Amino acid sequence: MTLRAHILGAAAGGGLPQWNCGCENCNLARNGKIPSQTQSSLAVSANGNDWAILNASPDIRQQLAQTACLHPSNLRTLPLCSVLVTNGDIDHVAGLLTLREMQPFSLFATGAIHDVLSNNTIFDALNASVVDRQTIATGQSFDLAPGLSATLFPVPGKVPLYLEGDEVQTDLIGDQTVGVQLTAGETTAYYIPGCAVLNDELRTRLHGADAVFFDGTLWRDDEMVRAGLGQKTGKRMGHMSMSGPDGTLAAFSNLNIGQKIFVHMNNTNPVLRPNSSEKTEAEAAGWIIGQDGMEIVL
Numbered sequence: 562m563t564l565r566a567h568i569l570g571a572a573a574g575g576g577l578p579q580w581n582c583g584c585e586n587c588n589l590a591r592n593g594k595i596p597s598q599t600q601s602s603l604a605v606s607a608n609g610n611d612w613a614i615l616n617a618s619p620d621i622r623q624q625l626a627q628t629a630c631l632h633p634s635n636l637r638t639l640p641l642c643s644v645l646v647t648n649g650d651i652d653h654v655a656g657l658l659t660l661r662e663m664q665p666f667s668l669f670a671t672g673a674i675h676d677v678l679s680n681n682t683i684f685d686a687l688n689a690s691v692v693d694r695q696t697i698a699t700g701q702s703f704d705l706a707p708g709l710s711a712t713l714f715p716v717p718g719k720v721p722l723y724l725e726g727d728e729v730q731t732d733l734i735g736d737q738t739v740g741v742q743l744t745a746g747e748t749t750a751y752y753i754p755g756c757a758v759l760n761d762e763l764r765t766r767l768h769g770a771d772a773v774f775f776d777g778t779l780w781r782d783d784e785m786v787r788a789g790l791g792q793k794t795g796k797r798m799g800h801m802s803m804s805g806p807d808g809t810l811a812a813f814s815n816l817n818i819g820q821k822i823f824v825h826m827n828n829t830n831p832v833l834r835p836n837s838s839e840k841t842e843a844e845a846a847g848w849i850i851g852q853d854g855m856e857i858v859l
């Protein structure tokens with residue numbers, strides 16, 4: 562059994578370029594000097610014919626148009642069997658509204674994430690007679706697509722920005738932010754597009770995996786502050802950053818993982834510039850910088 566993963570969108574919320582951003586990377590992308598990237602989504606398949614989409618990005622219409630393996634094979638016959646969302650963030654759920662045209666598929670999420678969707682009645686546009694919303698408890702294995710099973714597990718994170726109260730815990734462990742274990746035959750891969758900290762439980766879980774697609778939001782925690790784009794640090798957004806002693810490169814350095822691929826990169830991240838020293842440093846540490854359209858076959 563082969564596990565195929567197709568990166569539909571390698572960028573974090575906002576994409577590259579982000580509509581209102583004049584940072585160095587966004588200007589380079591706007592001018593065609595570096596590749597643009599759409600927002601956070603991964604398509605996976607065990608047989609190359611039936612696909613699941615992990616996170617429905619606001620760019621899903623463009624992503625589907627650009628991805629031949631997801632095109633209709635007949636009038637309304639699609640190779641898409643299911644959609645899974647890993648949190649309630651806008652970059653992961655807004656694309657569900659695009660998938661509303663009476664198209665049957667299963668929609669997998671935890672109870673907490675389904676509650677976010679059902680409390681927003683605009684998502685009723687996904688007609689319940691065709692879209693089967695299935696609540697998946699963490700730790701419970703389920704069939705995501707033919708030959709492809711999945712298990713959700715808690716990842717430190719926070720509630721979506723639009724649900725934040727006065728006090729925000731950024732490393733909450735529950736079922737509001739989850740990672741996905743994917744298993745096809747003997748092959749195991751993980752998808753974790755948002756992670757506040759790599760705790761011991763996660764380290765143990767990921768050790769020995771064939772591939773890990775991981776949160777690459779920022780290179781350094783204060784990157785957006787230094788770029789003059791506001792006061793938000795990576796930590797405040799519930800994301801660990803790539804560099805530094807408690808960064809992702811260091812945290813993964815002793816783990817035995819076949820392929821480590823960064824996804825969910827914010828448009829300010831210097832690794833998105835093909836010639837940057839930061840990209841070279843990440844690659845030297847064994848990381849692949851995810852790109853729209855990249856296919857990883859395991």
Ligand code: MLT
Pocket residue numbers: 573574650651652722755798799
């Ligand atoms: C995040 O990953 O931190 C969120 O997508 C941010 C947002 O919703 O804008």
Ligand code: MN
Pocket residue numbers: 573574601650652825
């Ligand atoms: Mn995001």
Ligand code: ZN
Pocket residue numbers: 579582583584585586587828829
């Ligand atoms: Zn920017």
